[in-house]
Amino acid sequence: MARDERGVTAQSEDFAAWYNEVVFKAGLVDRGPAKGTMIIRPYGYRLWEQLQSELDRRIKETGHENAYFPLLIPQSYLSREAEHVEGFSPELAIVTHAGGKELDEPLVVRPTSETIIGEMMAKWIGSHRDLPLLLNQWSNVVRWEMRPRMFLRTTEFLWQEGHTAHLDRDDALRETMLALDIYHEVARDLAAIPVVPGEKTPGERFAGAVATHTIEGMMRDGRALQAGTSHYMGTNFATAFGIRYTGEQGREELCHTTSWGMSTRMIGGIVMTHGDDKGLVFPPRLAPHQVVIVPIVRGADTEVLAAADRLAGALRAAGVRVHVDARPQLTPGFKYNEWEMRGVPIRLELGPRDLANGTAMMVKRLGGEGKQSVALDSLPKEIPAILEEFQSYLLARATAFRDEHTRTVDTWDEFAEAVSTGWAVALHCGTRECEEQIKSATAATPRCIPADGDPATGTCVRCDAPSAYGKRVIFGRAY
Amino acid sequence: MARDERGVTAQSEDFAAWYNEVVFKAGLVDRGPAKGTMIIRPYGYRLWEQLQSELDRRIKETGHENAYFPLLIPQSYLSREAEHVEGFSPELAIVTHAGGKELDEPLVVRPTSETIIGEMMAKWIGSHRDLPLLLNQWSNVVRWEMRPRMFLRTTEFLWQEGHTAHLDRDDALRETMLALDIYHEVARDLAAIPVVPGEKTPGERFAGAVATHTIEGMMRDGRALQAGTSHYMGTNFATAFGIRYTGEQGREELCHTTSWGMSTRMIGGIVMTHGDDKGLVFPPRLAPHQVVIVPIVRGADTEVLAAADRLAGALRAAGVRVHVDARPQLTPGFKYNEWEMRGVPIRLELGPRDLANGTAMMVKRLGGEGKQSVALDSLPKEIPAILEEFQSYLLARATAFRDEHTRTVDTWDEFAEAVSTGWAVALHCGTRECEEQIKSATAATPRCIPADGDPATGTCVRCDAPSAYGKRVIFGRAY
Numbered sequence: 001m002a003r004d005e006r007g008v009t010a011q012s013e014d015f016a017a018w019y020n021e022v023v024f025k026a027g028l029v030d031r032g033p034a035k036g037t038m039i040i041r042p043y044g045y046r047l048w049e050q051l052q053s054e055l056d057r058r059i060k061e062t063g064h065e066n067a068y069f070p071l072l073i074p075q076s077y078l079s080r081e082a083e084h085v086e087g088f089s090p091e092l093a094i095v096t097h098a099g100g101k102e103l104d105e106p107l108v109v110r111p112t113s114e115t116i117i118g119e120m121m122a123k124w125i126g127s128h129r130d131l132p133l134l135l136n137q138w139s140n141v142v143r144w145e146m147r148p149r150m151f152l153r154t155t156e157f158l159w160q161e162g163h164t165a166h167l168d169r170d171d172a173l174r175e176t177m178l179a180l181d182i183y184h185e186v187a188r189d190l191a192a193i194p195v196v197p198g199e200k201t202p203g204e205r206f207a208g209a210v211a212t213h214t215i216e217g218m219m220r221d222g223r224a225l226q227a228g229t230s231h232y233m234g235t236n237f238a239t240a241f242g243i244r245y246t247g248e249q250g251r252e253e254l255c256h257t258t259s260w261g262m263s264t265r266m267i268g269g270i271v272m273t274h275g276d277d278k279g280l281v282f283p284p285r286l287a288p289h290q291v292v293i294v295p296i297v298r299g300a301d302t303e304v305l306a307a308a309d310r311l312a313g314a315l316r317a318a319g320v321r322v323h324v325d326a327r328p329q330l331t332p333g334f335k336y337n338e339w340e341m342r343g344v345p346i347r348l349e350l351g352p353r354d355l356a357n358g359t360a361m362m363v364k365r366l367g368g369e370g371k372q373s374v375a376l377d378s379l380p381k382e383i384p385a386i387l388e389e390f391q392s393y394l395l396a397r398a399t400a401f402r403d404e405h406t407r408t409v410d411t412w413d414e415f416a417e418a419v420s421t422g423w424a425v426a427l428h429c430g431t432r433e434c435e436e437q438i439k440s441a442t443a444a445t446p447r448c449i450p451a452d453g454d455p456a457t458g459t460c461v462r463c464d465a466p467s468a469y470g471k472r473v474i475f476g477r478a479y
Numbered sequence: 480m481a482r483d484e485r486g487v488t489a490q491s492e493d494f495a496a497w498y499n500e501v502v503f504k505a506g507l508v509d510r511g512p513a514k515g516t517m518i519i520r521p522y523g524y525r526l527w528e529q530l531q532s533e534l535d536r537r538i539k540e541t542g543h544e545n546a547y548f549p550l551l552i553p554q555s556y557l558s559r560e561a562e563h564v565e566g567f568s569p570e571l572a573i574v575t576h577a578g579g580k581e582l583d584e585p586l587v588v589r590p591t592s593e594t595i596i597g598e599m600m601a602k603w604i605g606s607h608r609d610l611p612l613l614l615n616q617w618s619n620v621v622r623w624e625m626r627p628r629m630f631l632r633t634t635e636f637l638w639q640e641g642h643t644a645h646l647d648r649d650d651a652l653r654e655t656m657l658a659l660d661i662y663h664e665v666a667r668d669l670a671a672i673p674v675v676p677g678e679k680t681p682g683e684r685f686a687g688a689v690a691t692h693t694i695e696g697m698m699r700d701g702r703a704l705q706a707g708t709s710h711y712m713g714t715n716f717a718t719a720f721g722i723r724y725t726g727e728q729g730r731e732e733l734c735h736t737t738s739w740g741m742s743t744r745m746i747g748g749i750v751m752t753h754g755d756d757k758g759l760v761f762p763p764r765l766a767p768h769q770v771v772i773v774p775i776v777r778g779a780d781t782e783v784l785a786a787a788d789r790l791a792g793a794l795r796a797a798g799v800r801v802h803v804d805a806r807p808q809l810t811p812g813f814k815y816n817e818w819e820m821r822g823v824p825i826r827l828e829l830g831p832r833d834l835a836n837g838t839a840m841m842v843k844r845l846g847g848e849g850k851q852s853v854a855l856d857s858l859p860k861e862i863p864a865i866l867e868e869f870q871s872y873l874l875a876r877a878t879a880f881r882d883e884h885t886r887t888v889d890t891w892d893e894f895a896e897a898v899s900t901g902w903a904v905a906l907h908c909g910t911r912e913c914e915e916q917i918k919s920a921t922a923a924t925p926r927c928i929p930a931d932g933d934p935a936t937g938t939c940v941r942c943d944a945p946s947a948y949g950k951r952v953i954f955g956r957a958y
Contacts, residue, residue, distance in 0.1 A: 032549035034586050042544035065521035070511035071619055071635050090579050098572040099623030107513050140550055144578030156550050
């Protein structure tokens with residue numbers, strides 16, 4: 001088939017083109033009619049459901065409760081927190097008419113829910129006994145995007161947003177870090193993305209936050225992707241919405257609040273961390289299909305199809321997500337290419353000769369030794385272990401890639417070179433002006449002050465002023 | 480405590496007031512700031528999650544795939560199907576401004592997704608091999624409500640909407656009935672609502688449908704609640720959006736499509752089917768907590784608390800959803816009332832004397848014999864069976880109530896009397912004018928032509944014209 005039908009542009013040739021081709025051709029996504037919106041197709045949505053169920057379990061196990069707050073928020077709510085409204089105003093979609101009439105007060109389609117949840121927290125919290133209040137919601141949010149990219153920046157996206165209220169700063173900070181730890185674990189252990197947790201510099205904070213923590217992943221073009229954030233709001237939203245409690249001594253106090261979110265952006269992160277010139281590579285723990293069986297059927301032979309179904313049943317009983325591709329109109333070769341492009345970790349080919357031998361041919365999407373003949377009987381036992389190996393292999397490969405493309409630098413020349421292919425770890429003065437200059441010169445921004453960074457002080461890599469933060473900062477170009 | 484704090488209005492005194500008090504006091508819901516919107520609080524959301532996971536499993540097991548389509552739909556899409564736009568226009572919320580600018584074309588916040596999904600189906604379907612296309616999405620929709628009621632009619636609600644495309648009428652009708660069967664099963668077997676499945680009369684059809692099928696439940700005030708609907712669209716949407724396929728003979732044909740939805744309205748249905756003057760009664764299969772353990776602690780005694788936790792662990796291991804209410808500041812009596820009001824099927828009271836005897840006191844929310852002393856050791860074995868009995872009891876009770884409040888009638892006087900307390904099963908001429916007259920006179924509307932109704936013909940109960948449909952129609956006042 002012609003390259004524009006089946007193949008994809010090489011990553012090294014044009015990474016952005018590769019990404020766009022692969023997310024569409026693999027059937028993850030399609031373009032929505034309104035600017036910057038996307039349709040998440042079944043194959044992409046199953047990946048999201050896998051991630052969602054794992055993340056939801058962890059959120060509940062740590063004591064949070066799911067709830068649902070309205071999509072439409074009175075515009076005035078946004079204005080109550082000055083930085084928040086400044087940050088979000090340019091991105092708002094606004095409902096001015098409803099039920100056949102112009103509304104007295106316009107409603108914004110939620111870009112995030114701190115304001116409406118803050119208003120309700122103020123109503124629900126009376127005493128210190130009501131704290132901590134630990135809420136989460138799974139929802140869609142709308143932020144108008146000028147330069148949309150599927151999964152990474154879309155006008156509407158799906159996410160969870162945690163919102164919590166606490167007695168004091170310590171408890172709220174503990175919660176902020178707990179949420180970050182959950183994100184770190186989900187990214188590393190499920191998505192096989194070796195993210196770096198750390199704090200954002202003041203210039204990169206969430207609008208209205210006192211501190212923003214992030215996990216940053218490195219994509220295969222060396223750029224950073226912010227894959228989840230957790231914010232400590234101090235008493236900013238508590239002041240704006242009147243979130244107060246009566247303490248044990250009868251004194252009224254302001255709550256300290258947090259919020260944290262992880263979104264469908266993670267799908268883009270998975271694509272760009274593991275994919276290659278053949279297409280997607282999905283980590284087994286999240287892959288919609290962990291194994292695809294391609295039966296090689298000649299003519300009206302139904303024995304092979306029946307054997308493929310039996311094998312699928314045995315693998316399912318062993319806890320494997322397996323799909324049998326029995327489409328009669330397509331050749332085995334076409335299917336091999338398609339499932340490679342769609343990132344399935346393991347392919348099993350089963351023809352009449354294999355069946356006669358009691359074997360199948362196994363092909364791993366990556367890190368394999370070509371085709372291997374494996375006894376059918378042993379597959380239900382072996383496949384789960386092979387999938388776990390594959391998962392570890394992806395994380396190790398991505399970690400090696402990240403480390404190879406991360407350089408500790410002390411001079412501006414080294415810095416500029418490092419951020420052209422990856423990340424620079426450098427001392428920085430901490431001023432916004434200097435951050436802006438670096439961005440203009442290299443397109444790189446401070447990604448985070450890494451949580452596990454060693455103590456370091458000296459002079460700023462750009463302006464020679466004394467360094468801030470007591471440690472080095474990671475800089476990189478970002479999505 | 481004062482009645483307005485703890486008690487609720489009797490159902491017999493004012494059912495609407497009872498409903499409103501109970502959904503707020505039990506912590507299911509709160510009012511949102513924008514007109515007619517609701518906040519689903521954790522206790523209500525957990526019920527929804529139970530329903531959702533059961534319904535989602537059945538939708539997937541029958542071959543449907545989840546996907547996600549955008550919230551914002553170009554206004555022009557709605558206009559392409561004439562009846563559809565006429566039906567939904569008065570209820571639309573419209574985004575006119577976004578990203579700081581007035582939009583060239585306004586976007587509607589989806590009231591339902593036939594149009595945007597139809598547009599994509601037209602793009603994705605080429606050959607007969609692409610059919611059937613079986614999609615489902617879990618989403619929020621917005622329909623501007625003039626007379627909102629929590630869960631029953633809210634400006635925004637949560638639901639799933641199935642959308643499918645088929646080769647021909649037969650296959651689409653089979654799908655329409657399959658979805659209705661799933662809803663019937665979920666309503667009856669999980670929510671313990673003995674719904675009646677049937678077809679809507681033409682005047683009650685979904686805007687744009689050729690046939691609408693429904694499940695109708697009877698609430699404890701005798702009114703009907705439409706609890707799920709499944710629509711056969713014929714080729715109406717296929718024509719409007721160009722959903723076509725090339726058949727085996729190479730001829731281009733229009734698809735036949737369906738859509739079907741069940742929503743958070745079901746929560747209101749559960750409340751109004753099983754609740755009583757003490758508050759909610761939740762069916763065990765959907766109850767967030769199937770069992771609440773109230774430890775009776777005197778002073779600093781921690782033994783009872785430890786025993787309550789052990790019992791909870793043993794029940795959890797037996798698959799029971801259990802909550803220990805260890806709040807120190809509240810009396811056991813307060814907790815008993817609260818969990819009764821919140822509809823927990825079984826309460827276990829555990830005090831020092833019980834513990835010494837190796838027993839707990841068990842109280843069923845309904846159909847019980849007062850307090851029963853039960854050996855702690857036997858609870859993990861007995862509770863699951865008692866919960867199943869409770870579930871059956873609720874369905875049987877609701878079925879008896881429905882049957883007692885349903886009358887087959889042949890005269891107008893009987894009809895008017897029957898619909899003042901329940902349902903009338905009557906012959907009808909099938910004209911919209913006559914339906915309208917009945918509605919003006921009694922507030923009753925045709926709920927459905929019941930699927931299992933016996934053949935019957937004669938004259939219309941209202942106008943004496945010859946009857947339609949070949950069977951009797953169920954009429955009732957409805958939510």
